Amino acid sequence: MKIFSTQQIAVIDQFTIEQEPISDLDLMERASLQMTNWVVQNISNEKKLMFFAGPGNNGGDALAVARLLADLDYQCEMFVLDFGKGLKGAPAQNLIRLKEQRKVLVQMIASEDDLPVIEKEHVVLDGLFGSGLNRMLDGLPATIVERVNASGAKVVAIDIPSGLMGEDNSTNDRSRIVKAEHTLTLQFPKLSFFFPEHEALLGKVEVLPIGLHPQVIEETETPYCLLEPDLLEQKLICRSKFSHKGTFGHALLIAGSYGKMGASVLAANACLRSGVGLLTAHLPHSGYPIMQTALPEAMCSIDPSDLMFTEFPPLDHFSAIGIGPALGVKPNSRRALKQLLEAKPGKIVLDADALNILSMHPEWLKLLPVEAILTPHPKEFERLVGESSNSYTRLQRQRDFAREYQVYVVLKGAHTSIATPDGMVYFNNTGNPGMATAGSGDVLTGIILGLLAQAYEPLDAALLGVWIHGVAGDLAAERSGYHALIASDVIQSLGKAFLSLRK
Numbered sequence: 001m002k003i004f005s006t007q008q009i010a011v012i013d014q015f016t017i018e019q020e021p022i023s024d025l026d027l028m029e030r031a032s033l034q035m036t037n038w039v040v041q042n043i044s045n046e047k048k049l050m051f052f053a054g055p056g057n058n059g060g061d062a063l064a065v066a067r068l069l070a071d072l073d074y075q076c077e078m079f080v081l082d083f084g085k086g087l088k089g090a091p092a093q094n095l096i097r098l099k100e101q102r103k104v105l106v107q108m109i110a111s112e113d114d115l116p117v118i119e120k121e122h123v124v125l126d127g128l129f130g131s132g133l134n135r136m137l138d139g140l141p142a143t144i145v146e147r148v149n150a151s152g153a154k155v156v157a158i159d160i161p162s163g164l165m166g167e168d169n170s171t172n173d174r175s176r177i178v179k180a181e182h183t184l185t186l187q188f189p190k191l192s193f194f195f196p197e198h199e200a201l202l203g204k205v206e207v208l209p210i211g212l213h214p215q216v217i218e219e220t221e222t223p224y225c226l227l228e229p230d231l232l233e234q235k236l237i238c239r240s241k242f243s244h245k246g247t248f249g250h251a252l253l254i255a256g257s258y259g260k261m262g263a264s265v266l267a268a269n270a271c272l273r274s275g276v277g278l279l280t281a282h283l284p285h286s287g288y289p290i291m292q293t294a295l296p297e298a299m300c301s302i303d304p305s306d307l308m309f310t311e312f313p314p315l316d317h318f319s320a321i322g323i324g325p326a327l328g329v330k331p332n333s334r335r336a337l338k339q340l341l342e343a344k345p346g347k348i349v350l351d352a353d354a355l356n357i358l359s360m361h362p363e364w365l366k367l368l369p370v371e372a373i374l375t376p377h378p379k380e381f382e383r384l385v386g387e388s389s390n391s392y393t394r395l396q397r398q399r400d401f402a403r404e405y406q407v408y409v410v411l412k413g414a415h416t417s418i419a420t421p422d423g424m425v426y427f428n429n430t431g432n433p434g435m436a437t438a439g440s441g442d443v444l445t446g447i448i449l450g451l452l453a454q455a456y457e458p459l460d461a462a463l464l465g466v467w468i469h470g471v472a473g474d475l476a477a478e479r480s481g482y483h484a485l486i487a488s489d490v491i492q493s494l495g496k497a498f499l500s501l502r503k
């Protein structure tokens with residue numbers, strides 16, 4: 001699914017109105033019917049609903065939803081923000097319709113004195129501002145937001161919590177943004193919904209389709225999109241009857257150091273469970289018995305050092321390399337990583353300490369092969385590019401980095417984002433907080449390595465790997481819940497996760 005800017009959404013909206021064709025009033029009614037259905041299914045009509053409507057179409061939606069719900073015996077009160085200019089267009093028509101219906105008390109709010117008392121038991125429907133917001137809230141709207149947030153009432157935001165911008169909130173003030181428990185967003189999630197600092201403002205997001213025109217959706221270009229199973233299903237490579245282990249590549253995993261050999265076992269296991277033909281794990285000497293005991297399917301290449309990575313084996317047999325989990329950043333390992341990059345390793349995924357070493361030697365970044373995959377978590381990314389004060393800035397740095405070095409940057413988190421060398425960013429929606437546990441990143445490295453070593457292009461390995469990893473985590477959480485989930489559970493669910501893509 002494409003993620004559009006709020007400006008693009010306004011254009012798509014207008015195109016739909018002209019080309020479907022449909023009047024703006026009817027489009028508003030269509031959106032409002034969807035939101036009304038959601039309220040009916042989720043909120044009891046014993047609750048009093050307090051609507052706040054702003055000057056634009058977001059307010060128009062609120063006015064229409066109030067009318068539709070009042071017809072279904074919901075007790076609604078409407079407060080319309082009055083800037084002294086009156087409403088125009090479809091919102092004005094909806095105000096007239098609501099007044100003519102005579103079921104809802106409508107009050108204008110021109111100053112703080114007009115504000116109602118909001119009880120904790122009430123439900124607030126927030127239609128103050130939507131995607132047309134163009135600057136931080138101040139004055140009366142900001143006061144309304146503060147009152148709503150202080151009331152303790154459950155808030156349902158129409159399209160977007162009022163005060164939140166669709167994209168860049170780097171200069172916004174959180175105290176002037178509605179804190180919703182649910183956000184009913186129309187047709188498309190907005191970019192800012194994918195940023196962790198907005199979770200507490202958005203609550204649970206519902207994307208409600210409102211039938212915007214498919215042609216303009218298809219034709220409008222955006223660098224951002226949400227990963228969906230349909231796209232990934234097409235990417236899955238089928239296995240021919242006569243295939244053999246040589247068909248599915250030979251992966252080299254370089255991971256683990258004394259005391260942290262488990263990272264290597266987890267990544268190796270995940271790599272094997274992702275369909276690779278052969279896997280060699282390169283380990284410090286002390287890791288050999290551990291790997292052979294834990295994973296008889298893996299072959300081992302033994303480092304001269306008992307403790308850490310200092311040398312890599314000849315690279316000619318390997319179709320892809322994964323390097324980094326629990327490698328350590330000792331000088332010998334650093335030197336070996338530099339030599340590996342100088343040897344032009346081809347398909348490669350770099351994680352954890354491989355990235356930390358690059359942060360210590362940024363001059364080595366230019367050695368990264370084109371289309372290398374880097375899988376930092378936010379801290380590792382910060383070490384690479386410096387601190388970002390918010391997720392929007394971090395996202396732009398992620399895109400810039402991917403373009404500058406012509407690599408894929410997989411920035412891990414609740415919505416892992418994958419930035420590509422040509423400036424695209426894919427967001428992932430699978431996975432859960434149970435995966436915030438030691439080793440789950442090592443599992444992702446193993447999966448991506450396994451896919452890279454087969455015939456997957458780096459883009460497909462990154463997208464499929466991230467998505468499958470999250471699905472496996474979700475399946476694991478169904479069995480063990482979030483608290484008890486450990487990284488090995490994610491590996492155990494990889495089989496079912498792959499099967500979920502094969503309809």
Ligand SMILES: NC(=O)C1=CN([C@@H]2O[C@H](COP(=O)(O)OP(=O)(O)OC[C@H]3O[C@@H](n4cnc5c(N)ncnc54)[C@H](O)[C@@H]3O)[C@@H](O)[C@H]2O)[C@@H](O)CC1
Nearest residue numbers: 013028031056057058129130131132133134135136159186
């Ligand atoms: N395609 C869609 O997604 C559809 C969207 N609709 C609704 O339309 C909304 C967008 O409507 P609008 O473009 O009218 O935008 P808004 O309803 O967000 O309001 C824009 C108005 O607020 C003013 N404004 C902006 N920032 C302000 C600030 N900080 N302080 C005071 N005033 C400010 C603007 O000058 C403008 O008059 C969506 O959020 C959604 O609720 C629906 O009506 C139907 C279809």
Ligand SMILES: Nc1ncnc2c1ncn2[C@@H]1O[C@H](COP(=O)(O)OP(=O)(O)O)[C@@H](O)[C@H]1O
Nearest residue numbers: 412413414431432433435436438439440441442
């Ligand atoms: N709240 C969450 N929702 C979804 N996925 C998560 C969540 N927390 C962590 N993950 C996933 O778990 C993995 C954690 O990776 P990382 O931080 O590198 O862990 P480790 O270094 O312990 O292996 C990432 O792929 C991340 O996307």
Ligand SMILES: [K+]
Nearest residue numbers: 126129160162
């Ligand atoms: K809103």
